[in-house]
Amino acid sequence: xxxxxxxxxxxxxxxxxxxxxxxxxxxxxxxxxxxxxxxxxxxxxxxxxxxxxxxxxxxxxxxxxxxxxxxxxxxxxxxxxxxxxxxxxxxxxxxxxxxxxxxxxxxxxxxxxxxxxxxxxxxxxxxxxxxxxxxxxxxxxxxxxxxxxxxxxxxxxxxxxxxxxxxxxxxxxxxxxxxxxxxxxxxxxxxxxxxxxxxxxxxxxxxxxxxxxxxxxxxxxxxxxxxxxxxxxxxxxxxxxxxxxxxxxxxxxxxxxxxxx
Amino acid sequence: xxxxxxxxxxxxxxxxxxxxxxxxxxxxxxxxxxxxxxxxxxxxxxxxxxxxxxxxxxxxxxxxxxxxxxxxxxxxxxxxxxxxxxxxxxxxxxxxxxxxxxxxxxxxxxxxxxxxxxxxxxxxxxxxxxxxxxxxxxxxxxxxxxxxxxxxxxxxxxxxxxxxxxxxxxxxxxxxxxxxxxxxxxxxxxxxxxxxxxxxxxxxxxxxxxxxxxxxxxxxxxxxxxxxxxxxxxxxxxxxxxxxxxxxxxxxxxxxxxxxxxxxxx
Numbered sequence: 001x002x003x004x005x006x007x008x009x010x011x012x013x014x015x016x017x018x019x020x021x022x023x024x025x026x027x028x029x030x031x032x033x034x035x036x037x038x039x040x041x042x043x044x045x046x047x048x049x050x051x052x053x054x055x056x057x058x059x060x061x062x063x064x065x066x067x068x069x070x071x072x073x074x075x076x077x078x079x080x081x082x083x084x085x086x087x088x089x090x091x092x093x094x095x096x097x098x099x100x101x102x103x104x105x106x107x108x109x110x111x112x113x114x115x116x117x118x119x120x121x122x123x124x125x126x127x128x129x130x131x132x133x134x135x136x137x138x139x140x141x142x143x144x145x146x147x148x149x150x151x152x153x154x155x156x157x158x159x160x161x162x163x164x165x166x167x168x169x170x171x172x173x174x175x176x177x178x179x180x181x182x183x184x185x186x187x188x189x190x191x192x193x194x195x196x197x198x199x200x201x202x203x204x205x206x207x208x209x210x211x212x213x214x215x216x217x218x219x220x221x222x223x224x225x226x227x228x229x230x231x232x233x234x235x236x237x238x239x240x241x242x243x244x245x246x247x248x249x250x251x252x253x254x255x256x257x258x259x260x261x
Numbered sequence: 262x263x264x265x266x267x268x269x270x271x272x273x274x275x276x277x278x279x280x281x282x283x284x285x286x287x288x289x290x291x292x293x294x295x296x297x298x299x300x301x302x303x304x305x306x307x308x309x310x311x312x313x314x315x316x317x318x319x320x321x322x323x324x325x326x327x328x329x330x331x332x333x334x335x336x337x338x339x340x341x342x343x344x345x346x347x348x349x350x351x352x353x354x355x356x357x358x359x360x361x362x363x364x365x366x367x368x369x370x371x372x373x374x375x376x377x378x379x380x381x382x383x384x385x386x387x388x389x390x391x392x393x394x395x396x397x398x399x400x401x402x403x404x405x406x407x408x409x410x411x412x413x414x415x416x417x418x419x420x421x422x423x424x425x426x427x428x429x430x431x432x433x434x435x436x437x438x439x440x441x442x443x444x445x446x447x448x449x450x451x452x453x454x455x456x457x458x459x460x461x462x463x464x465x466x467x468x469x470x471x472x473x474x475x476x477x478x479x480x481x482x483x484x485x486x487x488x489x490x491x492x493x494x495x496x497x498x499x500x501x502x503x504x505x506x507x508x509x510x511x512x513x514x515x516x517x518x519x520x521x522x523x524x525x526x527x
Contacts, residue, residue, distance in 0.1 A: 015444045018470045028469070032503070138440055171295040194441060194467050196496035198489065199297030220469040221443065229499020232273050238266045245266070 001035035001256075003249035004224060006129060006165055006192035006216025009060055009068070010042035010053075020220045022060035022068060029067065032224060035246075036255050037068050040099035040129070044073040050082065054089045061094045069253070071099035071129055074120075076113035083120055096253045097127035097163075102144035104131070109149035118157045127252055129163040129190070134173030142169070147176040154184045161186050161252060163214060166193040167204060174200065181208040188252070191227050191244070192216030201234040201244075210240035214249050274314075276502045277495075283317040283516035284494075285378070285410070286436055286462050286486030289340060290323035296491060303340055306490060307347075313494045315487070317346040317516070319378050325352035326382055338374050348523070349376035350410065355388035358396050365401045372407065377523050378434075380410045383420075390420045403428035406525045410434040410462070418448040425456040432458050432522055434484060437465030446471070454478060460522075462486035463514060464497040473505040480510040484519045 009025060011017045018024075020042075029037055039060065044053025050073050057070035072095050074082045089095060098121055102109040109130065121128050130150065133142040147168045154162050167189040168177035174197070181187040189204055189212055204213050215231060217224035231244055250256045287310075289303055300306040310318065320341060325333025330352045341347040351371045357364040368379070379402055381390065388394045402409055409431055411421060425433050433456075435442075435449055442449070442465040452459045453475060460482045466472045476483055487497040501515050 015468075016446050016450065018468070018474065020469075031505075171297075194465075196464075196488075196492040197295075197297060198491065198493040200493065203297040221441075222467050223469045223471070223500065225499050225503040226467060226496050229273065229495040229502065230493050232270050233277075233493070233495030233499070238270065241270070242266045 002033055002215060002228070002245045003253075003255055004029075004034050004037040004217050004219065005163070005214045005249045005253070006190045007037050007039050007219035007224070008042045008045070008221070009039045009056060010047075012042055012046060012221060017220065022063055025060070025068060025219070026064050028219065028224065029064075032228060034224070035067065036249075037219075038071060038096055038249075038253065039068055040071040040073055045099060045101055046104060048075065050075065050078075050085050054085065054095075058089075058091075058094060066093070069096050069255070070094055071097045072126075074098050074100050074114075074117040076105050076107045076111065079113060079116050083116060086120065086124075096255075097129055099129050101131040102149070103133060103141040106141065106144065108144050110152040114153060118153050118160055121160045122157055127161045127163060129165050132164045132166055132173060132177060133169035134171070136170075147173055147180050150187075151180060154180065154187055158184070158186050161188060163188045163190055165190050165216065166195060166218075167191065167200075169193065169195060171197060174203070178204065178207045181212055188212045188214060188248070190214040190216035191231065192218040192222070194218075194222055196226070196230065201231055202236055205236050205240055210236070210243045211248060213244050214252070215245045273499075273502060277314040277498050280314075280498070280501060280511060280515035281316050282314055282485055282498060283519045284315045284487045284489065285319045285434065285484050285519050286464060287315070287318040287320050287489050288323055288491060289320055289337075290490060292323065293490065298490070300490065307344070313489075314498070315489070315494060317348075319348045319350050319519075321350040321352065321380060326380075326385070330354050330356070330386075334371065338371070338376075341375050347375075348378070349374070350378040350380050351376045352380045352382065353398060354381070354386045355394035355396075358394055365397055368398070368401055368407070372405070372526070377526060378408045378410055382412065382415045384415045390416055390424060399424060399428050399431060403431040405527045406430050406432070408432040408434050408460070408522055410436055412439075413437045413442055413445055413449070414439050418445070418452075422452060422456075425452065425459045429456075429458050432460055434460040434462055436462040436486060436488075438488065442466065443468035443471065450475070453482065457482075460484055460518075463500060464488045464492060466500065470505070472500050476504065476506045476510050476514065480506070480513050481518055483514045484522070485515050
């Protein structure tokens, strides 16, 4: 069984999306033996209507018989509302963590506006998944999410697990992410996105440890088959592949311990 | 659990081997410093292709792109010499229009030396893709059916469409790098449907299901490429191995379409 810990339900504007419904996601999961998926709804994360996004998350959970799980979204522009909605939709069978996206929300990851989400995650024992990337000339908002900006909170909240989504994204960001991960036990990584640099998976495992790396696809923008092939074809041991594709997410999110429907 | 993983990996490896991959977008970069895999020599890189199940490839050198086209093309000629499974992709600019060089003779000489594709980087090298700058390049490629490969970020969509319509016998192969190709699918999918000579190299077709859907439209116009040595070959291979397509389509994309294009060169 595979667990995809970084994907999205819904549509992103600006290009032609194929079928991004939960039905398509369930079919994809069936075809690739993905047992569980943890989504942050694009309706909450990008479009910005968190509550409607959560209702869509709940619908997907029910339709998938408990296999599509979700992240809450924390928007630093609406901190109070974000936290109150997490309280309102407090079903931890469905919502297993919190997603933040400093690039889309336009605040540096070490901004004080992010303090409440780390406090909430600590109090509720929730994992945080953040978008991370490398500074980019073509996409300047990525500067908000470079891995070094996360050090402030991971050092201050050692009991909160932070997953560096995309592991820093490009060569420089990946190296920065690895430095952070080596220094702080509460920092993990995922391989979601178009991070196809040759040797990426092997480098992460060698430098950060197989226990810290999770499989993610960034579906539907990214086809999960691609990173699945990269992990399967990588030069790491079968034990480590199993940890990346399933074991680590199972441990971090409590999947497979009887909480699922 | 681990045994089951080993079984899956073995099946995946066998599927890769059986597809006989022919990579149309392979790079050699002797100055590559932004990669996790380092090669001490070209021979070491060349030997790695077999381990990665790449049986044949069209090679471009970064030297042609980032240093000087002629210097790089000449270096590439030496790299592919005597290697039956390697072909060359020459990079051209508009310099011949300035110097008066016979570009047609140059292209013919390179084709005789094993080059089967032309690449242009018109933004990076700062020249338009018009006859006023490029002279007889495209007309000659058209007459010999030599493919032209273009990055989506290196030319306007209008320029790409003009090339397709004005030179119908010149295969125009789109490849995507830097900016995600998926953001442009409202441009390239209509071109893919409209122009028989508009092809897409597969490595950057990363949007979920896109490769399957394009294969359903025109399986004969998708050509396999990895963007190695920068990218892990599995990123491109897995799309074909796990693709929602019949066996024949899988073979066409993995190697057949590219072999056909090369066979058509006059």
